[in-house]
Amino acid sequence: MSVKSLIINPGSTSTKIGVFEDETLLFEETLRHSTEEIAQYASIVDQKDFRKQIILDLLKEKDFDIRSLQVIVGRGGMLKPIPGGTYAVSDDLLHDLKIGKQGQHASNLGGILAREIGDEIGVPSYIVDPVVVDELMPIARYSGVPELPRTSVFHALNQKAVAKRYAKEKGVSYESLNLIVVHMGGGVSVGAHEKGRVIDVFNALDGDGAFSPERAGAVPSGALIRMCFSGEYTEKEVYKKIVGGGGFNAYLGTNDMRDVAKMIDEGDTHADEVREAFILQVCKNIGSMSCVLKGKVDAIIVTGGIAYNKAVVDKMEERAGFIAPFTVYPGEDELLALAQGALRVLNGEEKAMEY
Ligand SMILES: Nc1ncnc2c1ncn2[C@@H]1O[C@H](COP(=O)(O)OP(=O)(O)O)[C@@H](O)[C@H]1O
Numbered sequence: 616m617s618v619k620s621l622i623i624n625p626g627s628t629s630t631k632i633g634v635f636e637d638e639t640l641l642f643e644e645t646l647r648h649s650t651e652e653i654a655q656y657a658s659i660v661d662q663k664d665f666r667k668q669i670i671l672d673l674l675k676e677k678d679f680d681i682r683s684l685q686v687i688v689g690r691g692g693m694l695k696p697i698p699g700g701t702y703a704v705s706d707d708l709l710h711d712l713k714i715g716k717q718g719q720h721a722s723n724l725g726g727i728l729a730r731e732i733g734d735e736i737g738v739p740s741y742i743v744d745p746v747v748v749d750e751l752m753p754i755a756r757y758s759g760v761p762e763l764p765r766t767s768v769f770h771a772l773n774q775k776a777v778a779k780r781y782a783k784e785k786g787v788s789y790e791s792l793n794l795i796v797v798h799m800g801g802g803v804s805v806g807a808h809e810k811g812r813v814i815d816v817f818n819a820l821d822g823d824g825a826f827s828p829e830r831a832g833a834v835p836s837g838a839l840i841r842m843c844f845s846g847e848y849t850e851k852e853v854y855k856k857i858v859g860g861g862g863f864n865a866y867l868g869t870n871d872m873r874d875v876a877k878m879i880d881e882g883d884t885h886a887d888e889v890r891e892a893f894i895l896q897v898c899k900n901i902g903s904m905s906c907v908l909k910g911k912v913d914a915i916i917v918t919g920g921i922a923y924n925k926a927v928v929d930k931m932e933e934r935a936g937f938i939a940p941f942t943v944y945p946g947e948d949e950l951l952a953l954a955q956g957a958l959r960v961l962n963g964e965e966k967a968m969e970y
């Protein structure tokens with residue numbers, strides 16, 4: 616019997632929704648959220664009803680009977696560090712998504728909404744390869760301050776999905792390759808995949824990588840400490856400068872790279888410089904990961920929404936193409952990867968992981 620699934624993928628700048636029958640996509644929709652729209656809500660959990668309504672409206676518009684679904688699958692969020700896999704949204708897992716065990720990010724809403732809608736219609740809910748999948752090698756955890764270890768927070772689902780897609784296209788196994796995967800979405804993550812494990816990654820949320828449409832990435836630590844203790848800002852205000860209001864938002868007032876491209880086309884030299892700085896930072900992250908892989912890099916895979924921007928990708932290749940050949944998969948394979956994760960469990964190919 617075939618399985619109909621509803622897939623919910625909340626990102627920082629979008630909500631992506633898909634309905635599948637087994638692995639066949641019946642319909643999908645991506646709704647983009649401007650900074651102003653998101654700013655109306657004090658916290659991620661406060662966005663729940665707004666994002667739920669978008670999903671229910673889409674199903675209604677498609678005249679789709681929600682009761683014909685057998686499973687709801689959400690993108691997994693800021694749980695404790697865990698191995699990759701498919702997890703049922705248990706009470707413990709739901710609790711950790713609600714409190715944001717490792718922090719606040721839109722992906723926390725994936726599991727919360729999957730469980731809420733699943734419970735309403737009496738079907739199971741799952742998350743797959745959440746953003747906290749942790750395969751770091753021990754030495755990658757060192758930051759220089761023992762109380763502040765580096766952590767694995769990244770686009771695990773899509774990084775793994777595109778790496779496996781690349782391996783399949785080359786007719787080899789993911790476990791035989793060394794890859795650098797660059798995901799450029801609302802956040803940016805650059806991961807070193809060594810023989811099927813992400814042994815090092817720049818944390819995409821509030822970590823040490825490149826700036827992104829809405830995040831600061833690494834900032835000078837002394838200056839940040841002085842800002843924190845200046846008395847001019849609350850903790851929440853400083854955090855907002857790092858996550859939400861950082862990066863392109865801070866420099867240009869938009870989280871949408873298409874706006875940035877338009878500004879540049881219209882002759883805005885400041886916008887052009889900001890974009891060049893972004894490209895430089897991402898390429899410096901790629902260079903770092905080439906050392907993690909000791910120079911043995913089979914390919915650099917570029918993905919995420921910003922990978923649709925040819926000018927950005929061409930300039931990146933100009934700077935970092937000497938390391939390894941580039942392969943570009945614009946957007947992401949997350950909806951299908953989520954559907955497949957649940958199907959593997961429902962078809963008995965894999966056991967659901969225990970949280
Ligand atoms: N077709 C496109 N061309 C250029 N930039 C795009 C395109 N589609 C999305 N983007 C940009 O990609 C970023 C969002 O990427 P995405 O992976 O969809 O984000 P998220 O899932 O984190 O919300 C935004 O800055 C958006 O403007």
Ligand SMILES: CCCC(=O)OP(=O)(O)O
Nearest residue numbers: 626627769800801802819
């Ligand atoms: C929290 C890590 C994943 C991430 O940054 O996702 P978005 O780009 O969708 O915000």
